[in-house]
Amino acid sequence: MFPFRRFTQLRPQTLLQHRSQCFQQTKRTLWWRQKSEVPAIYKPRKESWVTPTMVVVGIIPLFTFALGTWQLKRLKWKINLIDELEEKLQLQPITLPSKINLSVIPEFVFRKVALRGKWDHAHTMFFAPRVHEGIHGVHVVTPLVRENGSTVLVDRGFVSKDQLDSGAYLKDTEEVVIVGMLRTSQKRNSFTPNNEPENGKWYWTDIGAMAEYAGGEKTGVQPVFVEQIFEGHAGEATSRVEKGIPVGRPPTVDLRNSHLSYVITWYALSGLTAFMFARLLIAKQRNAGKRMPRYR
Secondary structure (H helix, E strand, C coil), rough: HHHHHHHHHHHHHHHHHHHHHHHHHHHHHHHHHHHHHHCCCCCCCCCCCHHHHHHHHHHHHHHHHHHHHHHHHHHHHHHHHHHHHHHHHHHCCCEEEECCCCCHHHHHHHCCCEEEEEHHHCCCEEEEEEEECCEEEEEEEEEECCCCCCEEEEEEEECCCHHHHHHHHHHCCCHHHHHEEEEEECCCCCCCCHHHCHHHEEEECHHHHHHHHCHHHCCCCCEEEEEEEECCCCHHHHHHHCCCCCCCCCCCCCCCCCHHHHHHHHHHHHHHHHHHHHHHHHHHHHHHCCCCCCCC
16 A cells, blocks of 8 residues: 555656656747747847948038138138238339330239320220229220330220210320239130120230230230229219219229138038037937837
8 A cells, every 4th residue: 555655645746847847848949949940030220320321411511621721721811912912002103114024924913003105096995894883884995105115005994885985085195194003814704705806895804815906016015904093082083984084993902802701601511510410420329229120
């Protein structure tokens, strides 16, 4: 009886152990199959911080900052240039030699010169359209035959369109003494028409073509261009316009200087895009752990 009693007492415990062992073995088997045989259905999204948008937004602040710095250097250069030219205007007028060295003219731009001679009205050129104090007209350019026989081109100034036919600019037939400033040829932009010397139409200053029109080197015309200076008061200028007498330019430096606006624009754009780049970085950092899993 003892063995049977012992068997009946131990059987439930043995069955429980056997079931527990089977359960653990089955659990390990399922875990191993899931790990080794069954592929993962979902995988967390891993996004790189280096995206085309981040690259573009990151480069723009650096690029615009470099442009702003370059324009700042250009601004300093232009201010120094204007100061230098204004100092030249304060100097006493110089007398041009009979044979002018054309290679040194750029060094004397905006320098006052004194000229004496007679107008060659037969080769007068009209540059249009021009505006003076809201009045439409032309600029009269006439060769000046100097005492030594050489000829230079002189922009005598503005004549209103209404007074052009009066011919008041032709009345100076005697020797004249004028003061002007040396200038060089203009750069024609894409909106300015080509000059038509054969038709008497001039739109921009092409000193070489103007000198050829006035007779060229064979007649002693040198490709030297002078803008006559008018230093009278506003009332006198108005009176000359009403009479059709040319009104020269004021003795000022008229170089365009817009580099300051470029500096402000580029630096402002650099700061704005840098702020946008920082916001993108912060947004990516905040949303790094909030991405939904994606199906693989």
